[in-house]
Amino acid sequence: MGEEFPGSESRRRSPWGVLALVMLTGIALMKNGVDVALGPPQPAAAASLGRTAGETFAPLTPPRSMDFAPAERVRIPSLGVDAPVMNVGLDAEGWIEAPPPRDPNVAGWYQNGISPGQRGTSVIVGHVDNRSGPAVFYGLGSVRRGDRIEIPRLDGSEAVFEVYGVEVFAKDGFPAAQVYGDTGHAELRVITCGGGYSKADGYEANVVVFARMVKGG
Numbered sequence: 011m012g013e014e015f016p017g018s019e020s021r022r023r024s025p026w027g028v029l030a031l032v033m034l035t036g037i038a039l040m041k042n043g044v045d046v047a048l049g050p051p052q053p054a055a056a057a058s059l060g061r062t063a064g065e066t067f068a069p070l071t072p073p074r075s076m077d078f079a080p081a082e083r084v085r086i087p088s089l090g091v092d093a094p095v096m097n098v099g100l101d102a103e104g105w106i107e108a109p110p111p112r113d114p115n116v117a118g119w120y121q122n123g124i125s126p127g128q129r130g131t132s133v134i135v136g137h138v139d140n141r142s143g144p145a146v147f148y149g150l151g152s153v154r155r156g157d158r159i160e161i162p163r164l165d166g167s168e169a170v171f172e173v174y175g176v177e178v179f180a181k182d183g184f185p186a187a188q189v190y191g192d193t194g195h196a197e198l199r200v201i202t203c204g205g206g207y208s209k210a211d212g213y214e215a216n217v218v219v220f221a222r223m224v225k226g227g
Contacts, residue, residue: 051152059175075196076127079165081119088157097121114145125160126203127147127169131197138202147202171198196223
């Protein structure tokens, strides 16, 4: 507990406009999908960001945001996901690196961004599949509003998030400001590939899960 992480001060104020652009570009690299007949689950209309009047999932008073600490694992109990999280940066061309596709059960957190639990929007990415079959976020499109996402952190704490929306966005015209913008709360986006798939162009869209922290400590 209380471990200091080198560079943590500078990471509290990541340039989100730049991050949004490189994240969009980096996610577009995840095109080595397997040709599965039915494909991964896609979000249901009931999981979208739209809500029925008076319907709430996150608490009215969000918990206090947490200090910086890198993500260690990502758990999505409703999907049976319990995966290690590796830090990812930018490659030589300035793109965000995806986790190595050869290891399907690894997610990636952009290490120069907001850490899960801090005020702001943190981002976890992972492959939907690889050449061998389904990968860590294959079932992400079936997540429902109200589901929990748990992020154990390297300082021994844990940030727990509650899903309030799941959307599919085409990679052309991706709404970066909507996805990565600071809402004033500690939020999480979990992103993988989705939509239609072709061997020539890969996946045409991204599945994005929107979640807000409901517990931290």
